[in-house]
Amino acid sequence: MKTKTIRPSGFDSGEGPSLKAGGIRMRRVSILLVSAAIAAGVSCRRAPAPTPEVVALSAAALPGDPGDPAWQRAPEHAATLLPQDVVEPRLMKPSTKEVRVRALSNGSEIAFRLEWADGVANDLPGAGRFPDACAVQLPQKADVNAPDPQMGQQGRQVEIAYWRADWQATVNGRDDTIQALYPNATVDHYPFEARPLEPGSDAQRQMARRFAPADARGNRRGGLRESAVEDLVAEGPGTLSPAPTTTSRGRGVRTENGWAVVVTRRMPDGLAPRARTQVAFAVWEGSAHESGSRKMRTGWVGLSMREAP
Amino acid sequence: MARVYNWQIGREMSYWYPESRPKKQFAAVFDTNKCIACQTCTLACKTTWTSGKGQEYMLWNNVETKPYGSYPLAWDLKLLDMLNAGAWNGNVYAGETIFESAPAGERVLSWRPESEDFAYPNVGEDDCAGQVDGGASFSLPHMSWFFYLARICNHCTYPACLASCPRGSIYKRPEDGIVLVDQERCRGYQECVKGCPYKKVYFNPMTGTSEKCIACFPKMEMGLQPQCFVNCIGKIRMAGYISRPAQARPDNPIDYLVHVRKVALPLYPQLGLEPNVYYIPPLNVPVPFLRQMFGPGVDEALKTYRNADADLAGLLGLFGSTESVMTKWARRGDDVTGFDDAGTALVRVPMREPVYIRPWYDKVNNAFRVNCP
Numbered sequence: 001m002k003t004k005t006i007r008p009s010g011f012d013s014g015e016g017p018s019l020k021a022g023g024i025r026m027r028r029v030s031i032l033l034v035s036a037a038i039a040a041g042v043s044c045r046r047a048p049a050p051t052p053e054v055v056a057l058s059a060a061a062l063p064g065d066p067g068d069p070a071w072q073r074a075p076e077h078a079a080t081l082l083p084q085d086v087v088e089p090r091l092m093k094p095s096t097k098e099v100r101v102r103a104l105s106n107g108s109e110i111a112f113r114l115e116w117a118d119g120v121a122n123d124l125p126g127a128g129r130f131p132d133a134c135a136v137q138l139p140q141k142a143d144v145n146a147p148d149p150q151m152g153q154q155g156r157q158v159e160i161a162y163w164r165a166d167w168q169a170t171v172n173g174r175d176d177t178i179q180a181l182y183p184n185a186t187v188d189h190y191p192f193e194a195r196p197l198e199p200g201s202d203a204q205r206q207m208a209r210r211f212a213p214a215d216a217r218g219n220r221r222g223g224l225r226e227s228a229v230e231d232l233v234a235e236g237p238g239t240l241s242p243a244p245t246t247t248s249r250g251r252g253v254r255t256e257n258g259w260a261v262v263v264t265r266r267m268p269d270g271l272a273p274r275a276r277t278q279v280a281f282a283v284w285e286g287s288a289h290e291s292g293s294r295k296m297r298t299g300w301v302g303l304s305m306r307e308a309p
Numbered sequence: 310m311a312r313v314y315n316w317q318i319g320r321e322m323s324y325w326y327p328e329s330r331p332k333k334q335f336a337a338v339f340d341t342n343k344c345i346a347c348q349t350c351t352l353a354c355k356t357t358w359t360s361g362k363g364q365e366y367m368l369w370n371n372v373e374t375k376p377y378g379s380y381p382l383a384w385d386l387k388l389l390d391m392l393n394a395g396a397w398n399g400n401v402y403a404g405e406t407i408f409e410s411a412p413a414g415e416r417v418l419s420w421r422p423e424s425e426d427f428a429y430p431n432v433g434e435d436d437c438a439g440q441v442d443g444g445a446s447f448s449l450p451h452m453s454w455f456f457y458l459a460r461i462c463n464h465c466t467y468p469a470c471l472a473s474c475p476r477g478s479i480y481k482r483p484e485d486g487i488v489l490v491d492q493e494r495c496r497g498y499q500e501c502v503k504g505c506p507y508k509k510v511y512f513n514p515m516t517g518t519s520e521k522c523i524a525c526f527p528k529m530e531m532g533l534q535p536q537c538f539v540n541c542i543g544k545i546r547m548a549g550y551i552s553r554p555a556q557a558r559p560d561n562p563i564d565y566l567v568h569v570r571k572v573a574l575p576l577y578p579q580l581g582l583e584p585n586v587y588y589i590p591p592l593n594v595p596v597p598f599l600r601q602m603f604g605p606g607v608d609e610a611l612k613t614y615r616n617a618d619a620d621l622a623g624l625l626g627l628f629g630s631t632e633s634v635m636t637k638w639a640r641r642g643d644d645v646t647g648f649d650d651a652g653t654a655l656v657r658v659p660m661r662e663p664v665y666i667r668p669w670y671d672k673v674n675n676a677f678r679v680n681c682p
Contacts, residue, residue: 005389006601008376008438089475089500090414125514127502128423178365181514182424191360211361214518217493221517222363238476240496289421292498293475 048075053302054112054279056103062111063104066253066260071113073308074102079281081296086150087237091294095285099134099298105305110271111264112136114281118258122286123165124181125222130291131166133284134252136263138303140233142270142277149280149300151234160232160240161248161263165286168228168252176224228252229263237293271305279303310408313467316554317578317604318402323409324581325416325472334486335464335524336551336563336585337538338573340625342592342614343545346372346434346457353540354461358523363515366427369522370537372459376598377433380460381426384508385577389601391418394579397605406581407469407506417469421503427511449593456591459545461537462509462522463576463584464488470521473504485550486585487524495519506580524548532634532649544629549636551585562624562638562647563587570621572613574603589614623660631656 057074078098083091102113114134122132139146140157147156170176178185192207193199209216215223229250231243252261271277278300284290312321313328354370371380379385388407395404410418439453464481468488471479478494479501481487490501490510495518501510502519510521525535533539534548549563557568566573566587573587590599590607592615599607613621623645624638633655635647643660669678 005386005394006598007386085414087475088414088416089473092414125497125512125517126424127427127499127512127514128421129514130499176362176515178362178515185365187365189360190362208361211359211364212513212516213492213520214495214513214516219493219495219516219518221495221497222513222515223517240476241494292496292500 048073051075051077053077053304054079054101054103055304055306056105056110057306058273058308059104059106062106062109062264064111064249064251064262064264066113066115066251066255066262070104071102074104074113077101077301079298079301081281081283081298084150084282084293084295084297087293089293091290091296093288094296095288095290096283096296099281099283101281101301103303105267107273108267109264110267111262112279113260113262114283115255115260116258116283118285118287120287121165121254121259123169125166126181128289130284130286130289131164132259132286133162133164134259134261134263135160135162135282136265137280137282138265138268139278140269142268142275144276144278146278146300148236149278149298151237151240154235157233157235159243159265159268160234161250161265162230162232163228163250163252163261163263164230165252165259166222167225167230170223170225171228231265271303273305273307276302276304315406315467315581315583317575317583318406318581319400320402322406322467322581324467325408329481329483330466330553331481331483331486333484333550334466334552334585335529335548336567336587337461337546337548338563338566338587338589338628339459340545340589340628341456341458342589343543343628344372344457344459345543346374347542348372349540349542350459350537350546353536354522357525357536359520361513361515363513364511364520366430367511367513367520368430369509369511369520370459370461371430372457373430374434374436374455375458375594375602376438376455377436378431378458379433380430381422381508382429382432384422384426384506385602387420388418388506388580389577391420392580397579400605402579402604404579406579408467408472408581416472417504417506419469419473419503419506421499422508450595451593454594456594458588459537460507460509460576461535461586462488462524463507463582463586464522464524465585466583467581468505469580469582470501470505470510473500474498475500482526485524485526485529487526487529488521489523489526490519490521492516492518492520506577506582507584529634533632534634539629539632541629547628547635549634551587560637560639562627562635565620565624565638570613571606572610572621574606574610577602578604619660623658626658626660627656630658 054077055075063070078100083094099116104111137158137160147153152158192204197204229248231246231248233243234240248265250263280298282295282297284295310323311327313324315322350370359367393405393410407418437453437455441453478491497517499512510519512519538546538548551563557564559569573589575584623640627647636650637648646657647655
């Protein structure tokens with residue numbers, strides 16, 4: 001039999017002291033949901049017929065801007081997203097239903113344009129805050145017999161290009177200050193801002209790094225950055241690690257009702273014109289607290305190359 | 310899930326990983342009766358470790374007033390409401406731990422704190438549990454009460470933060486049982502922030518990783534107690550290493566207080582983590598509240614503490630007496646001595662401090678000794 005929690009008077013519900021503006025948050029979500037519904041109904045883009053797999057169309061140049069009209073030439077594949085419910089912690093409640101994918105290739109690089117519906121832009125990191133994100137996964141070697149779609153398997157590596165909305169905001173110019181994330185935050189003093197350390201000096205940076213251990217270890221999860229994309233490799237769930245270098249590029253923008261993100265990476269080994277391989281996608285919905293293994297993902301989707309007409 | 314033995318709940322339980330105890334286990338005893346919530350410990354920690362960008366609202370050490378105080382907000386009450394807790398049959402816990410209550414898809418039963426939950430570290434400070442009516446007089450336990458609960462990471466034997474991390478970024482050091490977040494491997498998923506029932510892992514939004522109390526391991530490796538211990542004004546803390554109950558050594562100060570005299574108790578043992586910070590419960594608080602917080606050993610602990618003999622009182626006198634870690638202690642007559650592993654005396658404290666009373670008039674200098682001009 002469950003014992004009753006002994007609590008002081010005033011703690012009558014499980015919520016504890018109520019200091020949150022839950023009402024305001026709910027109202028904002030409702031307004032955005034209505035906007036998203038309206039936006040979804042007015043889409044009237046003329047484009048090639050949807051394809052049952054991702055077809056990368058040849059192109060002389062690969063547009064980095066998700067809004068570039070060149071993307072309209074590429075056929076669109078609507079990939080159904082499923083909750084990651086294989087390894088704990090799992091995503092128990094589905095969120096984003098599908099991601100619409102177009103692809104272009106210039107022979108040495110391949111660019112994917114991912115678009116999905118998301119009524120609320122989540123691009124602020126913080127406790128209990130989770131940025132929107134997406135990822136493109138390919139087997140290390142192009143092969144019809146692909147490794148396990150859930151992050152690969154031991155000895156059979158997958159390559160992942162990962163884009164995150166908060167990184168994009170930083171690349172777009174957001175300040176690297178706590179006030180940029182929490183406008184009402186107050187800071188009395190940082191020790192590395194004290195004299196005699198000169199502002200912008202190496203000595204000051206070294207002092208600041210003492211209080212930023214991840215940064216000191218080269219684990220750049222936050223702070224100023226030049227790219228919103230990170231290249232990763234994995235050999236199964238829980239094995240994700242950064243690739244030796246990030247060569248992929250990417251840019252994400254808000255659309256009327258969600259995100260459009262272009263991720264450009266080198267062609268996977270063995271993928272040539274008329275060759276086939278597999279590709280998989282994942283989307284993290286920040287509003288649903290999705291992060292890490294809590295994500296919406298596809299299984300392997302066929303990826304083929306086609307000459308532009 | 311593996312089956313492991315948790316001596317604090319007197320039974321086997323489920324845990325994400327098999328039992329793997331360190332060579333020795335960092336542990337601490339806090340005497341709540343001596344804490345005055347001056348927050349010197351909090352500042353000592355903050356100044357040493359968390360003065361960087363993104364650490365502004367991060368308190369690896371905090372002191373909260375119970376019953377109304379909590380940082381983050383209602384960290385314990387929220388979980389207690391969720392937990393399928395049960396009664397104790399003697400020293401055996403009959404309910405479920407947070408590992409055994411884990412819902413489908415989760416590794417532990419937990420709730421996810423939001424940014425606002427960390428924004429009020431002083432909530433409930435000095436708030437008394439109930440009104441004090443005119444003409445009231447106190448007797449023990451007080452009808453209106455509060456007490457101060459100093460908190461650091463418990464460096465648990467079965468850490469929920471470690472179990473929660475899907476990529477193994479948290480590890481328990483085999484040499485001393487200190488639990489650390491690998492800052493090179495962490496990807497900031499915040500599963501540990503959610504999973505730790507004591508809410509002692511914090512997300513740093515500027516570095517994008519989670520950070521936590523490191524038990525000042527660079528100091529512990531040198532045989533020195535952590536910053537929050539040595540800066541404690543009230544001398545409420547002692548750091549050391551704890552043995553398993555069957556291997557308890559009476560000359561180990563932590564073993565003596567926890568295992569031999571059973572005067573120091575774990576915080577919320579029913580959660581199942583075998584936490585390694587042990588509290589001497591406050592004398593002035595209703596026992597049912599303390600049983601919920603410190604388990605079934607509360608009654609005996611209070612009785613022993615109230616009737617402290619020379620050994621117990623002497624050992625408590627070693628608290629805050631030296632920066633060094635005392636792994637052994639002994640009382641000889643009116644002297645209590647703390648030793649290191651090699652048996653070298655680190656500090657000697659008299660059972661009673663000598664008192665000298667100076668005459669009010671200084672004959673040599675022909676001056677009156679007064680407190681104010």
